[in-house]
Amino acid sequence: MGLISDRLALLPPSPTVAITDMAMNMRREGRDVIGLGAGEPDFDTPQHIKDAAVAAMRDGKTKYTQVDGIPELKDAICRKFARENGIQCSADTISVGTGGKQVLFNALMASLNPGDEVIIPVPYWVSFAGIVQLVEAVPVFLTPASARLKFTADELAAAISPKTKWLILNSPSNPGGVGYGAEDLTAIAEVLRQHPHVHVISDDIYEHLTYDDFTFATLASVAPDLQDRILTLNGVSKSYCMTGWRIGYCTAPPALVKAMAKVQSQSTSSPNSMAQWAAIAALDGPIDFIANNRRAFALRRQLVCDALNAIDGIDCAQPDGAFYVYPSIAGLIGKTRPDGQVIASDADFVSYILEAGEVAVVPGVAFGLSPYFRISYAAADTVLAEAMDRIARVVATLK
Numbered sequence: 001m002g003l004i005s006d007r008l009a010l011l012p013p014s015p016t017v018a019i020t021d022m023a024m025n026m027r028r029e030g031r032d033v034i035g036l037g038a039g040e041p042d043f044d045t046p047q048h049i050k051d052a053a054v055a056a057m058r059d060g061k062t063k064y065t066q067v068d069g070i071p072e073l074k075d076a077i078c079r080k081f082a083r084e085n086g087i088q089c090s091a092d093t094i095s096v097g098t099g100g101k102q103v104l105f106n107a108l109m110a111s112l113n114p115g116d117e118v119i120i121p122v123p124y125w126v127s128f129a130g131i132v133q134l135v136e137a138v139p140v141f142l143t144p145a146s147a148r149l150k151f152t153a154d155e156l157a158a159a160i161s162p163k164t165k166w167l168i169l170n171s172p173s174n175p176g177g178v179g180y181g182a183e184d185l186t187a188i189a190e191v192l193r194q195h196p197h198v199h200v201i202s203d204d205i206y207e208h209l210t211y212d213d214f215t216f217a218t219l220a221s222v223a224p225d226l227q228d229r230i231l232t233l234n235g236v237s238k239s240y241c242m243t244g245w246r247i248g249y250c251t252a253p254p255a256l257v258k259a260m261a262k263v264q265s266q267s268t269s270s271p272n273s274m275a276q277w278a279a280i281a282a283l284d285g286p287i288d289f290i291a292n293n294r295r296a297f298a299l300r301r302q303l304v305c306d307a308l309n310a311i312d313g314i315d316c317a318q319p320d321g322a323f324y325v326y327p328s329i330a331g332l333i334g335k336t337r338p339d340g341q342v343i344a345s346d347a348d349f350v351s352y353i354l355e356a357g358e359v360a361v362v363p364g365v366a367f368g369l370s371p372y373f374r375i376s377y378a379a380a381d382t383v384l385a386e387a388m389d390r391i392a393r394v395v396a397t398l399k
């Protein structure tokens with residue numbers, strides 16, 4: 001009998017691990033690697049949020065709390081959903097966890113039986129597929145035909161089976177930056193009304209990071225009649241530059257929220273107490289800094305898209321939101337490096353630009369759609385400009 005569970009054997013190894021290891025080894029050798037792989041804002045957490053955590057610590061709020069969040073935070077979350085999203089909810093529909101990732105894990109663990117299906121639009125955030133596989137359910141990948149990487153209502157309808165339990169809808173999305181506006185969500189809701197057994201996780205974690213004329217909308221406010229089938233997931237990590245604080249939350253049907261608390265009670269117990277008080281300050285406090293960050297991200301997005309589109313063989317769509325671009329490298333597949341090696345995949349391309357250009361990015365294979373790669377543009381303008389120059393120089397060596 002082996003030590004490692006069969007369940008874990010189902011989980012494919014992370015395709016990002018190889019590239020991260022390579023980048024770390026190169027840095028250890030003293031090489032100047034620019035890392036554009038991380039999914040977090042480079043801006044610091046605002047001072048008023050840090051102050052709230054310090055005050056909580058001073059006030060002795062340093063003990064275990066209620067398993068799925070303190071009532072004060074649940075109330076602040078209800079105010080946030082009402083104010084920003086037009087979703088009316090009560091505290092018994094709120095669950096708080098150690099990051100949006102744990103909330104998602106709890107929800108999938110609490111609801112899926114082996115063999116249940118979860119529709120995951122492609123390209124997807126790696127954890128959507130990973131968690132579904134870990135709980136022995138079946139990811140059903142929905143690959144959009146459109147070059148914009150946006151699935152249609154008809155494509156969704158075709159992916160639904162009697163075994164479908166969830167659709168995971170992430171807008172704006174990681175890694176594609178694809179946004180589904182109110183009109184798209186209305187069409188999606190129409191399909192869902194015809195399939196009452198399908199529930200939806202609406203992952204809104206990038207809601208504040210949108211660009212140009214894209215206006216954020218969320219399914220539960222576009223289709224309030226479906227609210228008892230929707231889990232609306234959010235968190236403070238991305239909008240409030242609080243990735244390290246580990247606070248995520250959702251509103252969901254009370255029976256599911258209770259089941260999620262049961263899962264959490266047998267794993268991590270309550271989220272960090274001080275971070276919960278800091279999250280209240282974030283949600284109830286001023287948000288003008290978010291607009292400033294968004295403006296900075298918008299300029300970086302333009303810089304990166306323009307630079308990539310100027311390179312022969314790379315095609316970069318303008319994302320609606322988040323802080324990633326997901327360019328196609330279809331035009332580079334089959335080309336040859338000066339050492340004679342052929343670029344046969346996005347993984348080959350990413351290794352080459354790391355080796356020859358010292359820029360670390362993530363290959364599309366990690367997100368279920370090739371040949372693409374993901375760049376996180378949450379880095380300083382000068383760093384991004386240098387990285388784009390390096391990528392252009394390396395691509396120019398391909399024949």
Ligand code: PLP
Binds near residue numbers: 098100174237246
């Ligand atoms: N959802 C998406 C699409 C993400 O990209 C992330 C983080 O990368 C999360 C959820 C979860 O973030 P956290 O666990 O930091 O709240």
